[in-house]
Amino acid sequence: MTKPDNGSYKNQIHVVMSLFTLLFLVMMGYFAYYVQFSSIDDINNTYNPRQETLAQKVVRGKIISADGQTLAYTQEGNGTEERIYPYGSIFAHVVGYTGKGKSGIEQIANISLLTSNASLNEKLSSEMAEKKNIGDNIITTLDTDVQKTAYDALGLYKGAVVAMDPDTGRIIAMASNPGFDPNTIAKDWDELNTMTATSPLLNRATQGLYPPGSTFKIVTLLEYLRENADCEDYAFNCKGSFTYDGVTIRCYHGSVHGQIDLKTSFAKSCNSSFANIGSSLNNTSFRKTAGDLLFNEELPIKLNYRQSVFELTGKSDTEEKLHTAIGQGKTVISPLHMAMITAAIADGGMSKKPYVIDRIENYTGETVKKYEPSNYKRLMSDKEANFIDGYMKEVVQSGTGTKLLNQPYEAAGKTGSAEFGSTKGESHAWFTGYAAQNDRRLVVTVIIEGAGSGSDYAVPAAKRVFDTYFGKYGT
Amino acid sequence: MINIIAELSKYFFILCLAFYTFNGFIVFRYPDHEDQRSFYIIQNVFMMMFHAAGYAILILKGWDEGLIFFYAVQLVLILAFIILYRVIYPKSQPLIINNLCMLLCVSFVMLQRLSSSKCVRQFIIAVAGMVIALVVPFLMKFAKAVFTHLTFIWGIVGIAILGVVLILGSVTYGSKLSFTIRNITFQPSEAVKIIFVFFVAGMLYEDQSIKRIIITTVFALAHIGILALSRDLGSALIFFVVYVMMLYVATGKVRYLLGGFLMGAVCAVTGFKLFSHVRTRVIAFLDPWSHIDGQGYQITQSLFAIGTGGWFGMGLGGGTPKKIPVVEADFIFAAISEEFGCLFGICIILVCMSNFLMFINIALKIKDDFLRLVALGFSVVYGFQMFLTIGGVTKFIPLTGVTLPLLSYGGTSVIVTLIMFAVIQGIYSMRDRGAGNDEA
Numbered sequence: 001m002t003k004p005d006n007g008s009y010k011n012q013i014h015v016v017m018s019l020f021t022l023l024f025l026v027m028m029g030y031f032a033y034y035v036q037f038s039s040i041d042d043i044n045n046t047y048n049p050r051q052e053t054l055a056q057k058v059v060r061g062k063i064i065s066a067d068g069q070t071l072a073y074t075q076e077g078n079g080t081e082e083r084i085y086p087y088g089s090i091f092a093h094v095v096g097y098t099g100k101g102k103s104g105i106e107q108i109a110n111i112s113l114l115t116s117n118a119s120l121n122e123k124l125s126s127e128m129a130e131k132k133n134i135g136d137n138i139i140t141t142l143d144t145d146v147q148k149t150a151y152d153a154l155g156l157y158k159g160a161v162v163a164m165d166p167d168t169g170r171i172i173a174m175a176s177n178p179g180f181d182p183n184t185i186a187k188d189w190d191e192l193n194t195m196t197a198t199s200p201l202l203n204r205a206t207q208g209l210y211p212p213g214s215t216f217k218i219v220t221l222l223e224y225l226r227e228n229a230d231c232e233d234y235a236f237n238c239k240g241s242f243t244y245d246g247v248t249i250r251c252y253h254g255s256v257h258g259q260i261d262l263k264t265s266f267a268k269s270c271n272s273s274f275a276n277i278g279s280s281l282n283n284t285s286f287r288k289t290a291g292d293l294l295f296n297e298e299l300p301i302k303l304n305y306r307q308s309v310f311e312l313t314g315k316s317d318t319e320e321k322l323h324t325a326i327g328q329g330k331t332v333i334s335p336l337h338m339a340m341i342t343a344a345i346a347d348g349g350m351s352k353k354p355y356v357i358d359r360i361e362n363y364t365g366e367t368v369k370k371y372e373p374s375n376y377k378r379l380m381s382d383k384e385a386n387f388i389d390g391y392m393k394e395v396v397q398s399g400t401g402t403k404l405l406n407q408p409y410e411a412a413g414k415t416g417s418a419e420f421g422s423t424k425g426e427s428h429a430w431f432t433g434y435a436a437q438n439d440r441r442l443v444v445t446v447i448i449e450g451a452g453s454g455s456d457y458a459v460p461a462a463k464r465v466f467d468t469y470f471g472k473y474g475t
Numbered sequence: 476m477i478n479i480i481a482e483l484s485k486y487f488f489i490l491c492l493a494f495y496t497f498n499g500f501i502v503f504r505y506p507d508h509e510d511q512r513s514f515y516i517i518q519n520v521f522m523m524m525f526h527a528a529g530y531a532i533l534i535l536k537g538w539d540e541g542l543i544f545f546y547a548v549q550l551v552l553i554l555a556f557i558i559l560y561r562v563i564y565p566k567s568q569p570l571i572i573n574n575l576c577m578l579l580c581v582s583f584v585m586l587q588r589l590s591s592s593k594c595v596r597q598f599i600i601a602v603a604g605m606v607i608a609l610v611v612p613f614l615m616k617f618a619k620a621v622f623t624h625l626t627f628i629w630g631i632v633g634i635a636i637l638g639v640v641l642i643l644g645s646v647t648y649g650s651k652l653s654f655t656i657r658n659i660t661f662q663p664s665e666a667v668k669i670i671f672v673f674f675v676a677g678m679l680y681e682d683q684s685i686k687r688i689i690i691t692t693v694f695a696l697a698h699i700g701i702l703a704l705s706r707d708l709g710s711a712l713i714f715f716v717v718y719v720m721m722l723y724v725a726t727g728k729v730r731y732l733l734g735g736f737l738m739g740a741v742c743a744v745t746g747f748k749l750f751s752h753v754r755t756r757v758i759a760f761l762d763p764w765s766h767i768d769g770q771g772y773q774i775t776q777s778l779f780a781i782g783t784g785g786w787f788g789m790g791l792g793g794g795t796p797k798k799i800p801v802v803e804a805d806f807i808f809a810a811i812s813e814e815f816g817c818l819f820g821i822c823i824i825l826v827c828m829s830n831f832l833m834f835i836n837i838a839l840k841i842k843d844d845f846l847r848l849v850a851l852g853f854s855v856v857y858g859f860q861m862f863l864t865i866g867g868v869t870k871f872i873p874l875t876g877v878t879l880p881l882l883s884y885g886g887t888s889v890i891v892t893l894i895m896f897a898v899i900q901g902i903y904s905m906r907d908r909g910a911g912n913d914e915a
Contacts, residue, residue, distance in 0.1 A: 009847055010839060012724040016851065017835045020858045024828045027862065028821055030871045035817040039782030047767050048779040049798045053789070111783075127482045 040360075040369060044111040054114040061113040061135035063095055063105055066172075066358060069144045071095045072106065072182075087144070089179030090151045093203035094142065094171075094303070094356060097182040100189045104203070108302040109138045109357060112369075117362040134363040141170035141358045149468040150175040153461035158449040159428075160204035160335045163465055166343035166434055166443045168373035169352030172469065174336075176204040206305035209332035210447055213418025214252075214269045214454065215430045216327025218341065218388060221266055222380060223289045224277050225387060234262040234277075242272035245318035249275035249326060252417055252453065266391045267399030269415060271326045278325020284314045286324075290331075293341050293379050300353040300376045301336065308333040328419060338432045339445040341379065342413075345392065346434040346443060349385035351376045392433060400455040401433065404463055409437035409470045413462070415454030426450055431458035435466045437474035442466060477535055484532050485790045488815050491525040492822040495577060499570060499829045515569040519557065522577045526550065529584030529791060536792045542587070549583055549598060556605050564612055566904040568837070574830050575896050578881040581823070585811055586884055588792055589803050593884045600886045604893035611894055615901025618673065619845050626677035630694035633667045633674060637701040640664065662887040664702060664710040668717075669894060671698060672852035675718060679725035680845040688722065706752055709875030713859055715739060720855045721848060760873035773800050777868045780806075780813035781820075788816030803884035805876055809868045823882070824865060831858040837903045846902045853895050 043050070059081065063072040071091050075082045083098055085091070096104020106113070116123065116133035126133050150161035154177040163173040180192055180200045192201055202208065225231050238257035241250045249271050251257065257270045265273035287310065291297065295310035311330040312320060323329035336354065344351040353376045360368040380388075392412035395401040404411040413433015420428060429451040434443045444462045451457040498514045498521070505511050530546040553576045560572050579601055586594035622629060640663050678691040695718040702711035719735035746753045755770045763771030763778075776799040784794060796802050796810035803810075812820040831854055838850035857880060864879045866872040878885045880892040 009724050009727070009844070009851070012727050013835060013838055013847075013851055016720050016724060016855065017832070020831060020835075020855070020862070021828070023862055024824065024831075024858075027866050027869070027871050028824050031817065031824070031865075031869050032821065034869060035781065035785060039778065039785075042764075042775075042778050043782035045764075045767070045775070045779070047775065048783065050779060050783040050789075050795050053793075053795060054783070124479075124482065127479050130478065 037369075040112065044108060046107075048111070051110055051114060054111070057132060058114050058116050058135045059132045060098070061363065062137045063109075063113075064137055064139050065142050065144045065147075066140060066170075067143050067145070071140070071142070071144075083182075085182045087147075088181050088183065090148055090175070091142070092179040092182050093176040093205065094174040095140075095182070097185045099186050103201075104303065105138060105140060105356060107304075109360075112136050112138060112360045117360075117366075117368045118364070136368055137361045137363060139358045139361060140356050141165075141172065142174070142356065143172050143469070143472070145472055146173040146465060146469050147175060149173075150465050151177065151179075153446070153464045154448065157451055157457075158198065158204070159447050159451075160208055161447075161461065161465060162205050162335050162339040162443075162445045163469065164339050164343055164354060164443045166346040166352070166441050169343070169354045169376075170358070170373070171354055171356045172442065173465065174203075174205045174356070176202070176208070203304065204335065204447070206301070206303050206334055206336045208447070209306050209308065209334055210428055210430075210449075211329075211418040211420055212327040212331060212333045212338065213416030213428065213430050214271075214327055215338060215414050215416035215418075215432050216324075216331060216333075217266060217269065217274050218345070218392075218414055218432075219290060219293060220274055220278060220281070220325045220327075221262075221388060221391065222293075222384060223281055223286045224262075225384060226289060227281060227285065231262055234265075236260055236265060236270075236273040236276055238265075238270050238272045240272065242275040242322075244275065244279045244322060247319045247322050249322050263391055263394050264398075266414075267394040267397070269395075269400050274326050275322045278322050279318070281321070281325065283312055283316055283321060287312055287314075293344075294337060294351075294377070295331075295333070299334075299337060299340065301355070303356070305336060306334060308337045327416060335445045335447050338430075339443050342432045342434060342445060343443045344379040345385050345388050346412075346441060347385075348382045349378055349380040351379050396433070400453075401431070401459055403455065403459045404433075404435070404466070407435070407463075407466070407470075409435040409466060409474060411435035411466065413459075415459060417453040420450075427452060429454045429457035431455075431462045433462065435470070437470045440470065440473050442469050480535060481532060481790050481793065484528055485787050485816065487528055488525060488791070489787065489818050489822070491521045491528070492577075492581075492815075492819055492826075495521040495525070496822045496825045496829070499574065499826065502570060503832075511569070515573055518570075518573045518577070522553075522573065522580055523550070525577075526553075526580040526584065529580075530587070532791045533584070533587055538587070538792075539591070545587075545595075545598075549580075552598075552602060552605070553580065556609075559609060560900075563609060564900065564904055567612070567900045568833065568903045570833055571830065571896055571900060571903075574826055574833075575881065575893070577826060578823075581811065582807070582882045582884075584791070585807060585814075585882070586803060588814070589796065589810060590884075593803050596886070597884050597889065600889050601893075604890040607890065608893040608897035608900075611897035612901035612904055615898060615905065618849075618898075618901070619843070622673040622677040623680070623845060626674060627690070627694070629670050629674040629677065630691075630697075633670045634694070634697050634701065636663045636667050636670075637698060637705070641701055641705045662885070664705075664707055665887040665891040667698070668710075668713065668856055669891060669898070671695075671714060672717065672721070672849055672856060675721045676845055676848035676852060679721065680848050683726045688726070691722075692718075703746070706750075707876075708746075708753065708756070709860075709863055709877035712863065712875060713856060713877065716859050717852055717855045721852050724851050725848060756873045756875070760870065763870070773806070774868075774870055774874060776800065777806050777809040778870060780809045781817065781869060784813035784816055786817050788812070788814050788819065790814060804878055805864065805874075805883065806868050807883045808865050808879055811882070824861075827861045827865075827880075828858075831861070834858075834899055837899055837906070840906050841902055843905070846905065850899060850902050853899055857892075857895060 060074045072085050094104050096106035098106040113135050116135050150173040161175045164171050178198050178200045237259050240256040251271045290310040295308050309332050312324045320329050340351050353374050359370040396404045396411050400415040401413050416430030417427040429448040431454050432445040444465045446458040446461045448457050495518050498518045502511045502514045586597050699711050699714050723732040759770040763774045767775050791814050794813040796813050799806045834854035838847050841847045863875050863877050867874040878888040
């Protein structure tokens, strides 16, 4: 056999060398990228035991609103540190507290607040002076005026308001009532935890799960649209109630809507008509549509939240089916989730990731990290979103949301009055919708516990939030 | 005052290793050995500065003051090794020796900080390994004769050793890897790597007929199969990649390379479907955060360490690397990155990479086909193992549970790596020999 010459393996060895060199370079690139860009989100985890170590070296940074107001800062005294929240209970849930554990932004941005990106020079000189470094500041997406309005709009009622920019997913306001004073959390801690009837520590906007009432007709409408291409030919004669398989559904307040089409059924929120629609739906595909809208799914947000629940399955009975179609039954949803669905309708079916942190700055104001808007999932097609959008506009034009007519902004939405508990007639007031003025748009979702009908209580609250937002930014 | 020194020392460590690494790469530009010498001496200076500063910080921060003695003994060992190698093997490659000593210095400092007793054991093993490493290059003269006659016996030896471990081995972290005789734990799969590379080189260097390839492949698959049954996935993967690379280089046929990887992919998918421990690793890789209490625990703790350390690290003794499971062995890179910083970590990768490139360079320069294949095989063993472990702890790839050569705590791993380095040295010193017919 012929002996290979001396250069025999050289080409192959060069190939192997190039392959591995490439592998190493990509790995190093990944490693550097991870440390620079992604690790910040990972290490802010309560399982990371290193957060306490950082707190001994760094003065916790500030939390600042989008309009430049300080929402939380640390005051240094003689060797002591005190966390001050100038707005007290107004931002209590979303900004959160620190001390007795952590919540809100204080929790999700803990590592950033405890990291100092001051210049190297400065860090060394504070080491020399045996002083702590100053932690980075968190600039939120929250607006103090809109937040105040949202909080005030709840008044003495329990409930929550979420205001979000549908074009970006920025949370403009997130209010929950009753609140607590984060300045005195350590002192009040035990008492707050005994108040199980009102649960002031609960962020109702993300952790409150409510029956959606008539706001759920958005989902029922979408499912009906998906099952029936000719759905606009729908007609129904409402006599105030609808009976199917021995189950009777009545319209709210004993209303009788008469001969109505699909759009009017939605605008007037006719329970009988929607029970009739619900009776025709396929449970399995209804469940799939609910899943598309993120029921029983995780939400893309770091704040603590609870997952919405849609229980209807192929095996459910008629009673559950009809109740589900009008938003009663076992379905529950969080206000934030409702706001996300609404934002997706406003934005052609695509949902954005909701976010409360706009950027991280070092204490001199240089940006360390900027969070950009990003798409999350397509909840429905562009065509479906436009269809529902038209129906939600009709609610304001001629239905249960007419209090939003004739404003400098153009609004659309859906009201709801969700019955709860065993006492007849008690209901949570819902509104979810959006409005636009010039280039600005805002989604507002309101839930007021036990107040009564959505059109009487939730719509005016939403209107105040729209008025404040567009008064400030609309022109 | 101590705080300031500790803070400044972070940058000093990074600078030492950065200058060391830089000098290691510029020698590639100077083919003349005389020109290279000054760079190697500069490297030795930075190495010693790092080592001294590391122990100084530990002593300042209140570790045992008796450490100064232990430090001195380490320094003597390292200097003695460098000088003895120069004297006994004047034709040896200084960069490989320097890198070996640099990585050991980092390992000593890091292990000292993590666990004194493990550092002492690592030191004793390093002494033993260095003694062996001084003899091995001399023995390389006989290697060809030993491994090219009745080569298949070495294949059987390898399979037999792995088989014994499979049957008798004790289970560590879900894998049957080792057995213990009189308190000394062996990981034979580490040692079999060496025999395996010689075996494959012996089989393929001369005769690349289909029959020969089939026989060799059967032997290789037996090795890999036993390792997979022992649940030692990392080693199985290393043997697999080494075999595919050696086969490709020996035959020059790209189809073996592609076919090998295709078969590897099929095996990976089958393994995923059949074995729960494979699935566990994949789950921990894809979504560690949802399984942070279970399968994802190790990797998330490692990422916390790396991420919190950032570019400049928490400072030696300033982090909490002990929260990471098996930090001294598989996760040493995460501990290094946490305390010395990611920049330091990148320099470590570059040092390891320069080892790999130097090994490959030697494979290119050597004229004997058998030795050339051996050098190539060891390059791949070293390079791929380093890729698996660093890629694993940074979540670039799934964790496979292999050690980082010379840096990780682990007796067999250190000795085997030292032997590999010494074999390469031996091959290097024979670079002027003829083209595979030196017996003639």
